[in-house]
Amino acid sequence: MATLFRWLLRLVSVTILLGILGVGLAYYLASRSLPDYDKTLEVAGTAGDIEIVRDNAGVPHIFAPVDRDVYFGLGYVHAQDRLWQMTLLRRTAQGRLSELFGRRTVETDTLMRRLDLYTHARMSVEAQDDETRDALEAYAAGVNARIEEINSDSLGRGAPEFFLFNAPIAPWQPADSLAVIKLMALQLSGNFRDEILRARTSLALPDPEMIEDILPDIPGPGIAELPEYAALFPEKPLPRFAEASRPAPALMPVAPPGMAGASNAWAAAPERSAGAGTLLANDPHLGFTAPSTWYLARLQLSSGGVIGGTIPGVPAVMLGRSEHIAWGLTSSYLDDQDLYIEELDPENPERYRTPDGYKSFRTRRSIVDIKGAPPVTLTLRWTDNGPVLPRKAFDLDRITPQGDVVSLAWTALGDKDSSMSAAIGLMKAQTVDAALEASKAFVAPSQMLTLIDDQHIAMKLIGAMPARDPQSQTQGRMPSPGWIAANRWQGTLPDSDNPVFRDPKGGILGNTNNKIIDRPFPRHVSFDWGDSQRIMRWQALMQGREVHTRDSFIEAQLDTVSPAARTLLPLIGRDLWFTGEAAPEGTPLRQRERALDLLAEWNGEMNEHLPEPLIYAAWLRALQDRLIRDEIGPLADEYTHVDPLFIERVFRNIDGAGKWCDVLRSAPKETCxxxxxxxxxDALVRLGERYGTQLESLRWGDAHQATHKHSVLGDVPLLNYFVNIRQTTSGGDFTLQRGVTSGTGNDPFANVHGATYRGVYDFADPDSSVFIISTGESGHLLSRHYDDMGTLWRRGEYLPMSLDEDLARAASVGVTHLVKP
Known part of the structure; x- marks a missing residue:
């Protein structure tokens, strides 16, 4: 027995020692790729020397004699800090993820190959002006200089992830940067997902007119009545029952419905500013990732200094300020996508029906290489309307007649996309007028651009607007027959049709993804908007002060009062409060009374430390599910977020919407x-099972945790504790400090989508402007800059956003000199 014990002890000791050695080796290899910010490096391809000053947050300030070298420096620092992220973005756009991740990303690659984004990006390089092409080439050279340095100096392959997913890193090309922009356009455009949901709901509802309740229009003048979806295809059988949706494929860049993008931006003219200078606040909303989508940088160009948020892979400050102007971006919700049902020739499935008869598809073969499996050969097909999508993607087969296919029209699917030139022109503009002129070249993704210079404020919808026929059968709200001429696009509208607002009499402009204009179809911009609630709170805060300051704009950005809660609670609880006799402790009735007592005293603030937001959110979630599940069955799972307009219509019985309260499958007639x-x-039972029955001890922040997830390693057991960044947060789906809940799974209240960048710019004192991102500059999990801004972001704090060179040097943590050999 003693001998056995000794051998077991030796075995355990050796195992522990090998484990320690393994961890040590992994740390050593991973740490080799940590960038050194304080060095001199000889590089080829520059006109002169480049100086990169890193401030104490790791933000690079790039100085060079000519603009081309500044873009070179930006490419270099992006590759220093975010090479894995850039590589993943490029592979996603190219449809080459399966070369790294095997079969689990084949569906994603298949979709990306069919959309052909990378080909459109490559063709669009020639559509850029000379200055932009020069910037793209210089930026690519800077990225490649870092890749060459990694290879020549054995710098840990550039990022720890490359040890886990080994593949050569191809040199960066100008087309790669344009592909990143097109990929962002895909992530920010959700119109076609809305079309699918509307069509599926139309098929599932027992009364087609009820679709106006469950998918209500933003209040305003009505639209012409849409046909029932099945009526568009009278001779084609369609499923008249609801089915559960398929899970999303791995690394799918298309956002679920309601998650395609959002944002806030507001501006004040000098007469509404306490400092008599213009003000601008902007916080674009995206899904939380580690690292963030955004990367802060300062570029010292010949036109002056520019500082703000860049996207790794793209050679421009996409939002921020210069010495002369400041600009912010919000999702416009322009309807820039349409789906078409394409009827195949029954005698030849290689042809599809057009207004002029059957026509052959345009085709191309494409091979998807798969790690650990044989390659898959695809036949890509295009119609006059656009590329043919995979039949099962996004549950398209649930709305497509048997034997037909679906194509997609989208403004981003063009070979002359000059959006990159617009971004460079905007960054160099000296006035609001010049910035508006530069914005005309923007194609996709469509955005609301908010601008200030030292005297003026403006807001404009930028991006190409589809020109639709007034006789379109579905007005772009549901898939339509692609062989009917009236359903097809007729090019794009002129830039003069894009809504623009300048120097309003009230001195305030803003956008929370709300309805911005009320024009009849087809110049309507959109039927579906991203906000009907936050705009009300914004109006109250803006009009509550005669003049504003930088701090009042920050206060509005961080506001957590839910106008939806203030509106809905009195409606849904009006016959429940203070009714009935006191119930015994420990009974469900007593628990309900305690919950109602708490909510009766609540002001609608979605504060992470309070129990009321969690009780309210759980109640509304359970309420919507009870209202819709018996009508649409498993499709109710697609309605992951509460729609306040739907709840209000039902409880006010607008146009008879109160009928949703009666349960179809029960004999009694239930009231609202x-x-x-x-x-x-229901809500209290579920909260008790998950968080406990002591309602006063509940905390919204315990359920509303923001998880900035690593795109690849974020779900790997053990590793996820190191690569994901978690924070308890305030806010909710309808607060200005927006924190959209997941709406699915075991954690439906988890915060998954919100302000990944915040900036506030004060032209009364430009160097007092501030900004922050949600994680940190570095994508390297061993870097102190991986998550150092996350704590500030969570607390609602900011970093100074100064163009003062001496200030950057005083706070420097390192200076990199890129010098000619």
Whole structure:
């Protein structure tokens, strides 16, 4: 027995020693790729020497004698800090993820090959002006200088992830940067997902007119009645029952419905500013990732200094300020995508029906290489309307007649996309007028551009707007027959049709993804908007002060009061509060009374330390599910977020919407009060199972945790504790400090989408402007800059956004000199 014990002890000791050695080796290899910010490096391809000053947050300030070298420096620092992220973005756009990740990303690659984004990006290089092409080439040279340095000096392959997913890093090309912009356009455009959901809901509802309730229009003048979806295809059988949706493929860049993009921006003219200078606040909203989508940088160009948020892979400050102007971006919700049902020739499936008869598809073969498996050969097909999508992608087969296919029209699918030139022109503009002129070259993704210079403020929808026929059968709201001429696009509208607002009499402009204009179809911009609630709170905060300051704009950015809660709670609880006799402790009735007592005193603030936001959110979630599940069955799972307009329509019985409260499969006739009471009981049971029955001890922040997830390693057990960044947060789906809940899974209240960048610019004192991103500059998990801004971001704090060169040098943590050999 003693001998056995000794051998077991030796075995355990050796195992522990090998484990320590393995961890030590992994740390050594990973740490080799940590960038050194304080060095001199000889590089080829520059006109002169480049100086990169890193401030104490790791933000690079790039100085060079000519603009080309500044872009070279930006490419170099992007590759220093975010090479894995850039590589993943490029592979996603190219449809080459499966070369690294095997079969689990084949569906994603298949979709990306069919969209052919990378080909469109490559063709669009020639559509840029000379200055932009020069910037793209210089930027690519800077990225490649870093890749060459990694290879020649054995710098740990550039990032730890490359040890886990080994593949050569191809040199960066100008087309790669344009492909990143097109990929962002895909992530920010959700119109076609809305079309699919509307069509599926139309097929599932027992009364097609009820679609106006569950998918309500933003209040305003009505539109012409749409046909029932099935009526568009009278001789083609379509499923009349709802099915659960398929899970999203791995690394799919297309956002789920309601998650395609959002943002806030508002500006004040000098007469509404306490300092008599213009003000601008902007916080674009995206899914939380580690590292963030954004990377802060300062470029010292010949036109002056520019500082703000860049996207790794793109040679421009996409939002921020210069010495002369400041600009912010918000999702416009322009309807720039349409789906078409394409009827195949019954005698030849290689042809599809057009207004002029059957026509052959345009085709091309493409091979998807798959790690650990044989390659897959695809036949890519295009119609006059656009590329043919995979039949099962996004549950398209649930709305497509048997034997037909679906194509996609989208403004980003063009070979002359000059959006990059618009970004460079905007960055160099000296006035609001010049910036508006530069914005005309923008194609996709469509955005609301908010601008200030020292005297003027403006807001404009930028991006190409589709020209639709007034006789379109679905007005772009559902898939339509692609062989009917009236359904097809007729090019794009002129830039003069894009809504623009300048120097309003009230001195305030803003956008929270709300409805911005009320024009009849087809110049309507969109039927579906991203916000009907935050705009009300924004109006109250802006009009509550005669003049504003940088701090009042920050206060508005961080506001956590939910106008939806203030509107809906009195409606759904009006017949439940203070009714009935006191119930015994420990009974469900007593628990309901305690919940109602808490909510009765609540002001609608979605504060992470309070129990009321969690009770409210759980109640509304259970309420919507009870209202819709018996009508649309498993499709209710697609309605992951509460729609306040739907709840309000039902409880105010607008146009008879109160009928949603009656349960179809029960004999009694339920009232809305009955459903509200039952939903509250449902919510309290679920909260008790997950968080405990002591309601006063609940905390919204425990459920509303923001997880900035690593795109590849974020779900790997053990590793996820090191690569993901977690924070308890305030805010909610409808607050200005927006923190959109996941709406699915075991953590439906997790914060997954919000302000990944915040900036506030004050032209009364430009160097007092501030900004922050949600994680840190570095994508390297061993870097102190991986998550150092995350704590500030969570607390609602900011970094100084100064163009003062001496200030940057005083706070420097390192200076990199890129010198000619």
């Amino acid at each position: 009060t009955d459903i509200a009471r039952m939903a509250l009981d």
